[in-house]
Amino acid sequence: MDGTQTTPRTGELPRARRRTSALTIPEQIANRVAAAILNGEYRDGERLREQELAETCGVSRGPVREALRALERYGLAILLPRRGAYAVGLSLDVIAEAFNARAALAGIAARQLARREAAAARAVAEMEAALAVATSLIERPAEEAHAFQLAIRDTALCIYRHCGAGHIERALTDQVDRSIWGLMWRSQPLDFQTPERRRESLAFWGAILAALRARDEHAAERLLRDDIFNTRDRVLASLAALRGEQPDPALMMREPAG
């Protein structure tokens, strides 16, 4: 038993530090290609050549390979062993559905949280702290939109964490890493670039906080769901514009809680 160990001992996992804005190169490439796919620059089933992507991005094939595996996780590419990667063109309604599913899940989490007195109190306390951080970032330049977004995310995580349903929490948090929603989430900083939008978002979260304090489960559910619907509509509108399509109003429905 040696107390002064030189190498990190097994069993304790180091804390992951907040990555300010330094995404790894594979992440940058993945985001870039993902954006191209979502914008419609790649058609459905179109091939993604490693060499080609490496040259356009100015790196070797190694990081590109890793980026392609990430795209496969997001459902934006299909990888066939020894045969290459193919783009998966997502229609706007599939993307809309990803938001709708999340809106439904998050709404349920908010409602369940509002029902549980002690859990709601804990969540509110943590949310206040996170929102204070976000508030302090309102006037920062557009480059720091990412920091604001992280604060908002931390606020939302408080709801999921305390809602009392482990599988809902896991589904909601996993989506950030795994599915299409994760990519959408990463594109949100573009959404938070102006102080106006930040204030708008904070107003929503203030209302959600109030609903939780008042233990108003229906208001909490509706507000959180509508906030996600709002993001959905902005994303769909901008994607439709990029693709040169007409945004389908049917996709932007606020379906009732049926």
Next chain:
Amino acid sequence: MDGTQTTPRTGELPRARRRTSALTIPEQIANRVAAAILNGEYRDGERLREQELAETCGVSRGPVREALRALERYGLAILLPRRGAYAVGLSLDVIAEAFNARAALAGIAARQLARREAAAARAVAEMEAALAVATSLIERPAEEAHAFQLAIRDTALCIYRHCGAGHIERALTDQVDRSIWGLMWRSQPLDFQTPERRRESLAFWGAILAALRARDEHAAERLLRDDIFNTRDRVLASLAALRGEQPDPALMMREPAG
């Protein structure tokens, strides 16, 4: 417009052929390390060094890197950029929960399918074909357990495909690729090595088929759920033995449909 194009044109995605047993090297490594983690050879939070794994597996670090990303997908490792990979030790109850979640979802799918007349008829027809394949493989040597397992999987997929709930289908099929369940599924061939076990499984599927023909939703649900519970119990028992633990009987409950 040139009809005789030499390179595959964009838009058409080639069919993925069934990979008989030739797993790629990264897959082999991932399976190997995954087994080691599940067996308890790696403790929770223990570090996974690329160089070290490369040497034990007799390959370079490239494939090992890819295998580690796969393990991250399965939830068996945590990757910290520039800091390495750490094993995630899964307790037996977490693994049990993965099976239970799948049992619940699959049960719902079976019940919903039994309710829909036309869909059930289509599913039954496809299942008969798949089960015929499985039946023909009963007496094959243990090395071909994988083929038998694929036939069984195809049978189950018929239920998910026609159950009428897209999100349930997606959740059930995604699990095979993404979560822990995928690893468990890959370990099932060990389970199908003897003709006895194969016959046992086919008996279950025969009963499920009969329940669907009779449109008996409760029987279909219960049978499919119990089949997954059976697999769960075998996996848990063998894992407990490998880890030198006592299998907790509480984990092997057949919870009622509440």
Next chain:
DNA sequence: TCAATGTCGATTGTCGACAATCGTCAAGCT
């Protein structure tokens, strides 16, 4: 004594080159 800073070893990230594999096409055979 304690905090800040510089240096070092270990490990991951990236690169370019080579090997293996797949799809395609052409020639040859039945």
Next chain:
DNA sequence: AGCTTGACGATTGTCGACAATCGACATTGA
């Protein structure tokens, strides 16, 4: 003509080496 077989080109898979980065320790200064 239709099918099989062989070789070619293109692309992915793998390798070994180098560069960049991180954590830990030693040193310095207050």
